[in-house]
Each structure stands twice: as structure tokens, then as C-alpha cells.
Amino acid sequence: MIKKSPISKLILENRTFYVKRDDLIDPYLAGNKYRKLYTLLQTPSDKLNKIISYGGTQSNAMLAIAAMCAEKNWEFIYYTKGISQTQKNEKCGNFFIAKKLGMLHVEVDNEFYKDFIASLRVNLDNKTFIVDQGGAVEEARVGLEVLAEEIRAYDSHIKSLATPSGTGTTALFLALSLPEYKVYTTSCVGDITYLKQQMSALYTIPDNLVFLEPEKKYHFAKPYPEFLHVQKKLLEAGIEFDLLYAPGMWKCLLEQTDEEIMYIHSGGVTGNESMLERYKKKGITSFC
Known part of the structure; x- marks a missing residue:
């Protein structure tokens, strides 16, 4: 059965964002993995x-x-x-x-x-x-095309999307499926060069895919106080995101963009409990 996700409005640092709530599809089988x-x-x-x-x-x-x-x-x-x-x-x-x-x-x-x-x-x-x-498989493209049709069906002036990247599969196929949209992404595992190599192994990278470079090198899954700070802002705005990918993407969006953007929620919030334990062990015991 095909499951569609709703879209929520989110106000962050006096900016309006929209969030495609793929996290609500299923407790475990949700987000870009669905x-x-x-x-x-x-x-x-x-x-x-x-x-x-x-x-x-x-x-x-x-x-x-x-x-x-x-x-x-x-x-x-x-x-x-x-x-x-x-x-x-x-x-x-x-x-x-x-x-x-x-x-x-x-x-x-x-x-x-x-x-x-x-x-x-x-x-x-x-x-x-x-x-x-x-x-990261070619078969993933079909599911991203379904997501693209849901986004198109949403009557909106928004023409910019955002999704963080591990292998880059979601961002790549979303950009290919929605050439009329700008799709922002950032590398959460390795640097931008590595991310582009991963994507290029699947398909030619389209011109509408925009890579945002973090201000400093972040190691994947390592606790950072500034990520917890971003997470606090997102929670206060009313939506929980994953602690592995989302904070880095949101940080780049807040620092490097100014238009209204639809963020594709990647799900993965079930991992936050164990990730917060890692923060505590590193002495980062509260939201900054």
C-alpha cells in the first residue's frame, strides 16, 4: 500500500520552512528509507x-x-x-x-x-x-519518483527542497525527478568530493542539485554541541529530527540560504535515544 505523508509549516529563526513529514509514515520504516x-x-x-x-x-x-x-x-x-x-x-x-x-x-x-x-x-x-x-541502489529511484509526485501535487510557490546526504541517493534521485526545483544537500559522511563520487556511481549529477559546504569538517555520528543547539531550536519549533543527519543540514540552510524551503524529513528519530547517550558520555549533558 502506498503511504503519503503530510506537510507541516515550521518557523525557525524568523524564517518559514515547510517539512515533508516522511517521519510519520511508520515508526521504523519511515523517512527516506521508506x-x-x-x-x-x-x-x-x-x-x-x-x-x-x-x-x-x-x-x-x-x-x-x-x-x-x-x-x-x-x-x-x-x-x-x-x-x-x-x-x-x-x-x-x-x-x-x-x-x-x-x-x-x-x-x-x-x-x-x-x-x-x-x-x-x-x-x-x-x-x-x-x-x-x-x-544506495538504482531501485530506490522509483520510490523517490513517487515522493516527487507528492511534492508536485502540493500547490505551493516553494521551488527549493532540502535533504541531507549519506550516500546521496535521496538527493540525487529527487533532483533528477524534480528538475524544476532546486535541491539542496550537504555531505554528512565524508566530504563533498566523496559524496559526488558516490552519486556519480549511480547517475550523472544534475545541475539543479546544490551542494552546501559546512563551515568546518564534521565527523559522522560524533557528538557536537552546535548540533545539539540546532536540535533544541527544531524541537522548540515543534518537530523532532534525527541527530545524525538533520542538524548539519539545518545548520547549512540557516547559514547559507534565505528563501522558503521544503525540508524532506529523513525519519530516523528512533536512533536519538542512543545518540543522546553518546552526548552524555562526552559530557554534553544538556541542550546548549
Whole structure:
């Protein structure tokens, strides 16, 4: 079943923004991950029996795939590099919930991880599907085209959109699907050069995709006081966003743009509880 999301108005620093509330689609299978997995969600359950993916233990894609597989009754195997005992013992956050949903977690020695991931497609049977890290697959384009049609159907003067990037799949396919819109993004994993390389592996980057460069280098998933400050402002404005991707994107928008913009909510708020624990361990115990 196709699920549509509403649009909310948000006032931030005396500016008007609009938010496409993809976070409200489903508690776990929401945000851009719902869009990226759209094709698989429309796939009849008997066509597949196993999904394989890989990445980090805070991944929103990991949780979304786990939720999808639980719904479809598909086996889900997720590979990561070695993780700490602390991570294994967590009782909240994406990794904990994904395991409760039935995900089989397999650790691979760091030394062999890259080669192991490269070998996953060898001798695959026709009932097994691999979702690359972050959902960066060509199949994701179909779901982003559905999102594009929802945005077009919203009678609005807004012609600028924004969405943060990990692999850049969402921003890329959204820009391709909406050439009449300007689409802002920023790199949350690596720098802009790395992000463009990731995107170019999927498709040629269109001219309407605009890359905003952060004022300084931010390491992915590392706690920063200024990100918590942005999160406080967003919560006060009435909407909760994820702590991994959203603060960096919003910070760039507030500093480098001035028009009315529609932000595509990426979901992922289930990971905020475990992320806030990381802030506390770093001594960042309250909103700035």
C-alpha cells in the first residue's frame, strides 16, 4: 500500500520552512528509507526469502530493512565491522530494535571487511536481494519518483527542497525527478568530493542539485554541541529530527540560504535515544 505523508509549516529563526513529514509514515520504516525501499515493499513476499545488507550499527536503513523483512517474513542478514561489547549490550536505539525485529547480525574482521562485502554477490540465488549500505541502489529511484509526485501535487510557490546526504541517493534521485526545483544537500559522511563520487556511481549529477559546504569538517555520528543547539531550536519549533543527519543540514540552510524551503524529513528519530547517550558520555549533558 502506498503511504503519503503530510506537510507541516515550521518557523525557525524568523524564517518559514515547510517539512515533508516522511517521519510519520511508520515508526521504523519511515523517512527516506521508506522511499528507497519502495520497490522492495511492492515486491510480493513469495518472490524473495532473504535480504542482505551491511553498514554501521546506528544505521536508519538497517532498522528500516529489519522492519520490512519482519513484515514480509524474509530473513535479514546484516554485516558490520567488529563492534564493542557496549554496543552489543545496548537496550535502546536502532541496533537493539532491529535485532528484536529478527535481524541476524554478523561481525566481520575489520581487516577483511572490504573484500568480504565485495564478495557478497558471488553465487547469489534468485530469492536473495542485496541492499547496499544506506539503500544506495538504482531501485530506490522509483520510490523517490513517487515522493516527487507528492511534492508536485502540493500547490505551493516553494521551488527549493532540502535533504541531507549519506550516500546521496535521496538527493540525487529527487533532483533528477524534480528538475524544476532546486535541491539542496550537504555531505554528512565524508566530504563533498566523496559524496559526488558516490552519486556519480549511480547517475550523472544534475545541475539543479546544490551542494552546501559546512563551515568546518564534521565527523559522522560524533557528538557536537552546535548540533545539539540546532536540535533544541527544531524541537522548540515543534518537530523532532534525527541527530545524525538533520542538524548539519539545518545548520547549512540557516547559514547559507534565505528563501522558503521544503525540508524532506529523513525519519530516523528512533536512533536519538542512543545518540543522546553518546552526548552524555562526552559530557554534553544538556541542550546548549
